[in-house]
Amino acid sequence: MLLRTLDLNLLKAFDALMDERNLTRAAERLSVTQPAVSATLNRLREALGDPLFVRTQRGMAPTPRALALGGPIKRILADIETVIQPTEFEPASAAFTVTVSATDYALRAVVMPFIAALRPQAPGVRVAVVQAHGNDLLERMERGELDLALITPQMSPPDLHSRTLFEERYVCVMRDGHPAAAADGLSLDVFCGLDHAMVSLMGGGFEGPTDDALARLGRQRRVMVSVPSFGMLLDLVRHTDLVALVPQRLLPGTAGLTVRPPPLEVAGFTKLLVWHARTHADPRQRWVRDQLVRACQADQGAGAEAP
Structure with missing residues (x-):
């Protein structure tokens, strides 16, 4: 595709179709109509000289060309998002949602003290806790469905950023x-x-x-x-x-x-905090990660003093 014809909306539509493999769901994600997504797909096909997605009984299947482009385009969109974000982040006025994958153990030992520490500093930040499913962790983070996960090293995909929270006994x-x-x-x-x-x-x-x-x-x-x-x-x-x-x-x-x-x-076992390169440089997510780590450290200190 020539640079002069490159449209950010084309890339966003392509990314949504790669994640959803369905025109209707991609349209809902982009907050546009299904015909608009179809028209965008036709523009992409013409520009790249490839069908990119073909209809199947289960939705839209990507061609080899689309599969090759999926990762680079997602990284381009993440870089653009990082560039246009404000350089300063004010927790007290922030309003966004962070999604955390946690087991029953991590919910009690990590998420609860994290939320208790978060609320006074950032009352507008919402926390969505979802069940842990290690087999599709990377894919869910790539699709933007998940921001953070609390897992053990054995469950961590190699392509994620990670930080050790503590050693448990x-x-x-x-x-x-x-x-x-x-x-x-x-x-x-x-x-x-x-x-x-x-x-x-x-x-x-x-x-x-x-x-x-x-x-x-x-x-x-x-x-x-x-x-x-x-x-x-x-x-x-x-x-x-x-x-x-x-x-x-x-x-x-x-x-x-x-x-x-x-x-x-x-x-015992090691508890990790992991996240995707997509959110690594995001100032909001970086602040949230720091708060979670500090909450674990404070909770560990309190636990050491308990009888």
Whole structure:
């Protein structure tokens, strides 16, 4: 395409069609009519000498030429957006939405303290929390559906920017007044003799990192209940004689639970904040990321002082 014929709206329409693969959805995203998108597509086809998108039963399928152009055009649009954005950002008057992908654990341990810190500084910034789905994380960020994700290094696609938030470790919890809570420590024999509960994110699992650590010692425990969330797990332990190993950062602010160090070493995990190159230089997003990191650091300090 000759530079003199280049139209930013053509690039935006192409990007929307690449993401949506559907004329109607692309039109809705661009806030124009479907005939307008069709006319823009015809202009693109004429300029590039390629059909770019062909109709299928499921929508519009990109041609090899369109697939080759998809990444470069998205980067061009991101660069243009960065150039035309204001150089100064005022949190108190800002009004935009940041979308965060988080697990049940990350929601309680990261997002809640982040929102508490964010609200007084930027009351006009909205936070949309969505469920974590690691298999399409990169694609959702490229499409602009997602700004930030809270994941582990094992789940992080290699093309994303990242920052380590903290290293998490596990502790053993039981209800206040539990027979095993009377002792100052928890022996391995007592630990293995108790009935346990655990989180199984995929559902139905009865083994995890604790069982791997026990197996290396030639021991095993009795896992009697598995649940899909840590919130449910803490409530379950609080109201039964079941015990559980949970990430330590979930405990500040909870009541009715006795905490004991586990009688064996159980591997913890690293929590990352990741984002796409599309938003890397955005001053609004950069400020939001800084606030999230600071909230984690402040929460970690508070947790270190908790009994």
